[in-house]
Amino acid sequence: MEDFLLHTSDLSVGYKSGNTQKSVAGPLNLTMKAGELICLLGPNGAGKSTLIRTLAGLQPALNGIVKIDTENVAKLKPSQLAKKLSLVLTDSVKAGNLDVFSLVSLGRYPYSGWLGGLSKEDKKIVKWAIESAHVEMFVNRKVSQLSDGECQKVMLARALAQDTPVIILDEPTAHLDLPSRIELMRLLHQLAKETSKGILISTHELDLALQVADQIWLLKKDGSVAVGSPEELVLNGIFESAFDKAGVLFDKSTGTFNIHQNTGKSVFLEGNGAAAFWTKRALLRHGYSLTDSASALLSAEVRDTQEGTTWLIKSGDTIEKRDTMEDFLLLLRSR
Numbered sequence: 001m002e003d004f005l006l007h008t009s010d011l012s013v014g015y016k017s018g019n020t021q022k023s024v025a026g027p028l029n030l031t032m033k034a035g036e037l038i039c040l041l042g043p044n045g046a047g048k049s050t051l052i053r054t055l056a057g058l059q060p061a062l063n064g065i066v067k068i069d070t071e072n073v074a075k076l077k078p079s080q081l082a083k084k085l086s087l088v089l090t091d092s093v094k095a096g097n098l099d100v101f102s103l104v105s106l107g108r109y110p111y112s113g114w115l116g117g118l119s120k121e122d123k124k125i126v127k128w129a130i131e132s133a134h135v136e137m138f139v140n141r142k143v144s145q146l147s148d149g150e151c152q153k154v155m156l157a158r159a160l161a162q163d164t165p166v167i168i169l170d171e172p173t174a175h176l177d178l179p180s181r182i183e184l185m186r187l188l189h190q191l192a193k194e195t196s197k198g199i200l201i202s203t204h205e206l207d208l209a210l211q212v213a214d215q216i217w218l219l220k221k222d223g224s225v226a227v228g229s230p231e232e233l234v235l236n237g238i239f240e241s242a243f244d245k246a247g248v249l250f251d252k253s254t255g256t257f258n259i260h261q262n263t264g265k266s267v268f269l270e271g272n273g274a275a276a277f278w279t280k281r282a283l284l285r286h287g288y289s290l291t292d293s294a295s296a297l298l299s300a301e302v303r304d305t306q307e308g309t310t311w312l313i314k315s316g317d318t319i320e321k322r323d324t325m326e327d328f329l330l331l332l333r334s335r
């Protein structure tokens with residue numbers, strides 16, 4: 001057990017009101033090791049936030065135990081827990097008039113106390129946290145004057161300043177644009193490796209999670225959890241079935257969800273490189289499916305030559321050539 005930073009045994013999470021109890025997920029036997037970035041995924045309402053709040057000691061477990069190192073989270077005083085686990089919740093930035101440096105410095109309060117000033121060591125850690133989260137450039141700005149993305153990174157810096165073995169972030173990418181989402185995910189991945197902390201994030205970024213997570217905890221609607229590497233969960237079909245909805249299909253070969261309705265026609269497409277990749281995307285968008293079978297009714301090729309790209313449609317011995325993707329798609333539609 002000592003190898004685990006965090007582990008749960010037969011943990012059930014949910015809500016109690018009077019004599020009634022509503023179990024949301026469980027029993028969960030989960031483990032987090034040092035240096036791991038874990039992505040907690042699951043459809044809306046599966047219980048991700050409930051689990052995070054329970055792991056962080058913000059709400060009691062219905063059953064079972066959460067341990068960090070060897071300590072039972074439910075038995076720790078808040079001041080002891082604050083040295084073990086830092087938590088960043090979505091929309092947690094209500095910092096009013098504070099400047100960024102002061103907010104990040106608040107991460108040191110479990111060590112310095114509210115009234116204690118920062119020691120030399122505290123200052124060193126705050127500086128490290130600011131640099132690691134890449135927020136040096138707005139360290140003197142008021143938190144209220146930052147964008148959501150900048151705030152999110154400042155909250156991460158505060159969590160780093162708290163210097164706990166476990167960091168948990170609830171939907172850290174919720175308000176970010178795509179480049180910022182990628183940047184934050186990459187940063188979390190790198191931090192987990194460099195600091196040997198265990199980082200858990202809940203997210204709806206399925207494709208990014210598949211790329212960066214060391215482990216995925218996939219909460220299902222029935223309250224159970226599937227655990228594994230991204231590749232394992234995709235290849236054994238668990239990932240696909242957890243997000244199964246009519247008309248939404250997960251494509252194992254590309255790791256993406258198809259959002260297009262299929263026309264029932266399939267195309268065998270030959271060709272490599274960027275032009276072939278984007279031709280495949282255009283075909284999917286137009287409702288075709290792609291097949292590996294050369295005997296498909298529709299057979300085509302994308303050819304990159306020095307003169308440019310050409311698209312060929314083949315039927316029997318006849319080959320028709322088009323010089324733009326648009327003309328190629330028009331011709332295909334007439335077949």
Ligand SMILES: Nc1ncnc2c1ncn2[C@@H]1O[C@H](COP(=O)(O)OP(=O)(O)OP(=O)(O)O)[C@@H](O)[C@H]1O
Nearest residue numbers: 015022024042043044045046047048049050051219
């Ligand atoms: N305070 C509460 N009391 C009772 N039930 C609650 C409470 N908060 C949430 N729930 C219910 O618990 C279930 C899990 O909710 P939770 O917010 O943990 O899901 P989630 O996976 O984080 O969802 P989302 O992806 O939509 O954020 C839902 O059915 C929700 O309605």
